[in-house]
Amino acid sequence: MAIIIDTKSVILVQGITGKQGNFHTSQMLAYGARVAAGVSPGKGGQEVHGVPVFDTVAQAMEQYPITASIIFIPAPGVKDAAFEAMSAGIKTLVIITEHVPLHDELDIMAYAEKHQVTIIGPNTFGIISPGQSKMGIMPNSIYTPGPVGVVARSGTLSYEIANNLTLSGLGQSTVVGLGGDRVVGLSFTEVLAKFEQDPTTKVVVLVGEIGGNAEEEASLYIKEMTKPVVAFLAGSSAPPGKRMGHAGAIIERGKGTFQSKVAALTLAGAKVAALPWEVAELVREALGE
Amino acid sequence: MAIIIDTKSVILVQGITGKQGNFHTSQMLAYGARVAAGVSPGKGGQEVHGVPVFDTVAQAMEQYPITASIIFIPAPGVKDAAFEAMSAGIKTLVIITEHVPLHDELDIMAYAEKHQVTIIGPNTFGIISPGQSKMGIMPNSIYTPGPVGVVARSGTLSYEIANNLTLSGLGQSTVVGLGGDRVVGLSFTEVLAKFEQDPTTKVVVLVGEIGGNAEEEASLYIKEMTKPVVAFLAGSSAPPGKRMGHAGAIIERGKGTFQSKVAALTLAGAKVAALPWEVAELVREALGE
């Protein structure tokens, strides 16, 4: 078991003929993900690493029972691509692209809500259920199957932590990247709820950062969870008012500070690691090992 | 029993201080409908026939458990009023106003679908469940409770038929006016399905007219109904290509002709009256009287 994607996921790659789409298709195939088809307007009939390319999503879906799509389209075309997938009936969508305009994200999320589509991203490293399937750009080598669910805002930091877990003998059920933008699809709370329901997941690691109030909101749900949660937060040393990399990381109006997040999580019963390499130890304790 | 509105319906009147809103509020009250509140921006605090007036729908709903709203707002303001009602959570909406722009109707219907709101109209005489409640502009005197469900596109023609039914001793469960515009909320099929489920209704009268293919679509459902359907259609003598009164009544592309509608309804098992005064007799036969 895992959440959102597993061995049964039949994957479409939108933008498969682009540099990123092409490369990560090879990586996903190498990982064993069932990449069934790709879409690239005007390139229908080609193949990429043996995967057939179609001109439109509807055309691809006439041929394959696609359940999920991953988008590698440049930012100006992401809204079009996301609407194409949703209009064609795809219910799980991973949007890797960064720099998607805010209002396009608002439009995508409103339409996803209307059609009950699960969106991961934009500006995410994707999602991986180790040993089962992968839709994303994370390195294949650092994950191993196991009982730890990981949900993160930030990519490389989550690699660091997943790698540490793997090196410590702690495998992962699913690792989800929410995406670094101000408006993204899945929230911490929604992913935590899925982990709570997933029989394989025994403990959840939440990798957050300063800015916004997603971690505070998640704390409300963590209080009600039966499974233990370990958290790590980046940004303890960030100066106020400076924008650091992505929009999520702005400290505004005294909310979303490191302190408020640590307090909320701790109060909710989560163990907060002070340094990234402490996460594995806290997970081991949570598992009662 | 009845469909859509009954004694439990708590009614809001949007545009209650206008000439039409004011007059028909008095008529609805006289009929015994539970008109709880009215809305008229800038007129909050006034009363119309003893009904309190509020500035906004949200404000009215803080005070009364409103279940349905009837709109008497001039055409340019109908979209705003309909969205106000829907955003406030009202799930049944009767739009009396005529001349509502087509694209406003498209917007209203899309939003209604998203929020599962039942819309009657625009450009309708409304709905009446005789002896129980009334949201509309039909004369109070011509209806009486009974087993006949009536659904019509056109107002006065339905009065003619309802009056004939009443004079023939055949009361009505609910009489619904779909509205005469090209884009309206409820369809014949949706109303027929509600009558099919309604224990009080024993027979349904469908009052249609030439143009569009609503009657043909309804025929598909009539085939599956357990209750008998009697139909009357206006427009047997209409010349092709002329627009008669409302947009519904255009004969285009050889579809929606009188002949095609009669054929479809007859094939589906409905009895089609050649003249309006024959409807009551066919209803009596259908009831086995």
Added chain:
Amino acid sequence: MKLYEYMGKDIFRREGIPVPRGQAFFNSAGVADFAASLPAIVVKSQVLAGGRGKAGGIKFPASATETEVAAQELLATVIRDLPVHAVLVEEKLKIDREYYVAITVDGGKRKPLVIASAQGGVDIEEVAEEHIVKFHVDVHAGIQPHFGREVARRMGLPAAESKQFSELLVKMYNLFRKYDAELVEINPLVLSSGKLIAADAKLTIDDEAAFRYPEWLPSVEERTERELKAAAIGISFVELDGEIGVMANGAGITMATLDIINHFGGSPRNFMDAGGGAGTEATAKALEILLSTKPKTIVVNIFGGITRCDDVARAFAQVKETIGIPVPLVIRLVGTNEEAGVEILRQQGMSAYRSIDEAVAKAVELAAKEAV
């Protein structure tokens, strides 16, 4: 409200939809000069009738001088009873292929509908169903480029045209929404040396959205003078060919009244829906319009709801006293304030029926007598 082709093309141009180089002329001044700037020429009469090509309304002059002559000729033409309003002098396109594309509203589905075909240039009704592509539009999504790509694929357009077509459809939809259109139709959409160009433009604007029209939007009138007069007092009126004048209140009941006239062997002179709640003045004016069509007899069918019978009766009395009613008038009057209405009629020596069949039968009988 239908717009002339040249008006539609002006809007197309403004919204970025490619159209041929062209200019509208209301007389022949300047035609030759403009034509001289075109490599090949077509002159199209601007008239809101279909089939203008077959009726000789389109010419292909070989020179600027010939164009001027053609324009003069066409401007003097009447096509299907309609005088030619203007001529559009355009660059004649090299036509490699002709497609069809339109956006309209599907009332049944309550959604915009895209209709397209790779077999354009002919009446779309003559195209076999399997060559027509239809897609509904969710207004919450609008038309994004992918929508056009999928339509293009179903039409069988090659990749090179798919992108152009998709951009065109996005623009057509934006125009459709922005201008409250009932219909935006391009037939033919021409493929000319690799470029898609709207060789024709049919644009119908929703009359009910008039209050939002930008000021520059031109107005086209298709109605007769009497129909306009009726519209001015809020009454739907359509002239027909028969003998019996008709007035009723409500579109459905008016249509049914026409049907009943037919049923009894008569023929209606008109359709007149006096609407709900018309007062004495409007009703009197409506009656005057009716009389001006010189019917053999008039039948009035009023089921009073919002409309008050006494108001209607007063209108008849007023017209009788002022301009007179020179033809037999058969009145069916029931509903709100019925008794007061009947009394007013009685004082004027008129009477009223309670049932519609009796009234119409009488009117048909009287019309037949008049005809003798």
Added chain:
Amino acid sequence: MKLYEYMGKDIFRREGIPVPRGQAFFNSAGVADFAASLPAIVVKSQVLAGGRGKAGGIKFPASATETEVAAQELLATVIRDLPVHAVLVEEKLKIDREYYVAITVDGGKRKPLVIASAQGGVDIEEVAEEHIVKFHVDVHAGIQPHFGREVARRMGLPAAESKQFSELLVKMYNLFRKYDAELVEINPLVLSSGKLIAADAKLTIDDEAAFRYPEWLPSVEERTERELKAAAIGISFVELDGEIGVMANGAGITMATLDIINHFGGSPRNFMDAGGGAGTEATAKALEILLSTKPKTIVVNIFGGITRCDDVARAFAQVKETIGIPVPLVIRLVGTNEEAGVEILRQQGMSAYRSIDEAVAKAVELAAKEAV
């Protein structure tokens, strides 16, 4: 991208939102003439710092001549380290009441959010929560007038102002959507002799939507030269006050690296997220930017995923050979092509750590030594 007040007001004016009569000046030429046409005058320095009023950036001259002097003075001013870009000379409004209204995006709810208060004119954070009205917007409904009426009611505005406010909010929302705004804020929205007027205009445009900007949209730059240089090669870079230069790949890991520096008692000189997949050239340029800030030492934290360790190592080698690396460089290098990268470094006499804690501890130690 934040716009100056006068730019925001130009857009407001274009979109029909009432603003005071006014004009921006970049020098004092013409100021007196324009001021002479105003019944009462205010001169506002155009600078993207908050609290410009308290800092003396707003003046109320009594005459046209005084206005010219005030403009000259303000144009020579620096407010919170930012030189005054221009002055806005405006009609000084009679202020009857001051409100607050803004539209922004609530990331948590993934929806636009309207924030309003009847207590405007002050910092909205100083207004008590119970005097602030907040409503989310469904983009499928947009803001219809009723939305504004309900906000006005919750604010406690009288009926006479509700209609104006509602029209204003519809226009603000249209602007918010049309211009890809992150924030549209009016504070204060002034009630002046019965009219609502935007006395200030704060407009922030989404940088990511730059490709859609109409050409006329002005650009405002808040970043330092180095930050701009980094942005040009797609790297997020923010200058800080500490001693240790930092480069990492990914915003979260970069932030965590800063935290770890802090944890070991060091202080970061900057935030530099070299992103995922940066090649040799970009990495070399990033390193040059880092060096230009003259840190005491540099720590590089690369977890190779898309980023290839050998590319990164080659960049370091290249910079070392060309311009040289005059400060200690501590490298943590793991992941894709790690061995090749370590080998390249070894050939240059550099070594790499495998764990982040060791690398950072070393960098802090070295920085401390340099400081001695």
